[in-house]
Amino acid sequence: MSLTTAQPAGPGPGAGAPRRDLRSGSLPRYFPAALLASSAAVVAGVLLAFSSFGFVLWAVLTALSYTVIVVAASARVESGRKAVDRLVTSLVYICFALAMLPLVSVLWTVLGNGLARFDGYFLSVSMNGVLPSMDAGGAYHAIVGTLAITGMATLISVPVGVMTAVYLVEYARGRMKRTIMFFVDVMTGIPSIVAGLFVVALWIILFGPGNTNGAAGALSLAVLMIPVVVRSSEEMLRLVPQDLREASYALGVPKWRTITKVVLPTSAAGLTTGIMLAIARVIGETAPLILTAGSSAVSINWNLFDGQMMSLPVFIYSQVRMGGAVNYERAWAAALTLILVVMLLFFLARMIGRLFAPKSR
């Protein structure tokens, strides 16, 4: 590496011999950046010359030409191994760009199509008394439903999930531990619609057919949320150094106080992030809510136990199913609202995680 160049060559016996630069046989540091810029420019020029400029086409051709040239140059100047390394580097960067493409595209289309109807009126008015094709109405009832159902699901799943994680990490041994871990994994794989069907089946047995309410929706979301909370919490609890527990035990602190005062606070940041991610996962769940909380409520309903409850994702779906231009506008605006709520959650997760993180030294 370049460290060896720091060794002074000194006026040794080879003073007269031609000095061999250690950096020969490698492409200059600026080469990739320069090549990327020039291939981007050349491809743009060619595409414009053929007047067929498209952003995706331009990006693809640029990446392709860059990769081919940098690998060829490296194979010629450097070595085969370095060429492979550069090929993989390009591929890895391309992979990341591939992931950003749908993200930007989704956000861009939602923003572009959703802003038309996204305003104070849309957020503060329900669809009560509004015909689907009328140029009126909003998503307030859906926002209310989403908050109530998701909040209830969180209240159910966080205590159960975190306590199970505590059990797995601090208490469980042997077969019981393996069994619960295995079935938590199985539960992670439960498709959301199956969770919905489960609550439908349960509700038919408990209350008879045709009874849908927000509590059913909350329960189906909790079924989906619990394993996510368990898995993330478990991982976080395992990260707590064993030394901390031992130090606490050495001071004579009982085990449950050690867990509540040392283990949980130490991992609070990670736990919060995990819970927030779990909320973010279930807040957009649509399928179980269609089956359990209903898909035709139009009025504001804060009561989880009283009849159908609209939620933002179901609102989007039902508007799309209606199919008119106004309906699509409402769907896009509701999608924008939903994404903003999720982003807010993510932001809060980071802030809370940072505020409560243990002071490291």
Added chain:
Amino acid sequence: MTTTDAPTVAPPPRGRRRIGDVVFAGLAQGSGILILVILAGVAAFLIVQAWPSLSANTANFITDRSWDANVRENPAFGVGALAFGTVLAAAIALLLATPVAIGIALFIVYYAPRRLASLLGYLVDLLAAIPSVVYGLWGIGFLAPQLVPVYEGMARNLGWIPLFAGPASTSARTILTAGIVLAVMILPIITAMSRDVFHQVPQGHREAALAMGATRWEMIRLAVLPFGRSGIVGGAMLGMGRALGETMAVAMILSPSLAVSWNLLQSGNQTIAGHIALQYPEATGYGVSALIAAGLVLFAITLVVNMGARYIVARGNKES
């Protein structure tokens, strides 16, 4: 359970157990058992509610491709076509997403500038935050129209491969489009799992490889990937589970159908989850029970996939 068989670092046992310890341990264990109860409940209630239609079914439930369940007597329905569509869509998604996800994880952990790494990881997490119904909206409102000319080109040039035989769908609302959207949706899950395990690769392993003169790729191939294999498989498992059961994106992109087709560029396939979401509002008679039976099959498929993947993970951990 007693404190004496508690963990290796448990406080020394006293003569009398503290009441707080007993209560707390009981709560923790109760939560663990509650999870088992819920899971058993899922299976039990699905079976109980699916039984009436299954016992009245006049067709073979597993292989039949029709769905005449919304009747008061003699329903005839089967999940043959739907199960095929489900597995096909998930396979497409997994095939597309796994390599890209590994690349993203490597990028974030080993290639991205240190300062930017966490921000970039945050961006990938955002991909997971976008709700499935929004992906569905994006799929039919934006992606499908963009894919129409692509599919036409594929049918023209790759039509000799049976998978891509033409004529391509004019709406691009096909199983391939659904698979692409599913791939985008499972990317962040696989990425997150791979990323976590890449972070855990012992620094000594990596530095040893680099000290031997390995390039960055060789270091990854020799030190990172072998160590991270079980994490990658675990991530792919979670992704596959999500892809198998993902409902909204599929229900919004694919039309109701009961065909079985290997042709990725034509509409016709449908998945179990999509079928349930599309049929539930119109279900009468044996309909709801039959849909619950379909859900039971979906549950069983995901169960088998998860258990297989668990086995692979366990074996990988033992080797390393």
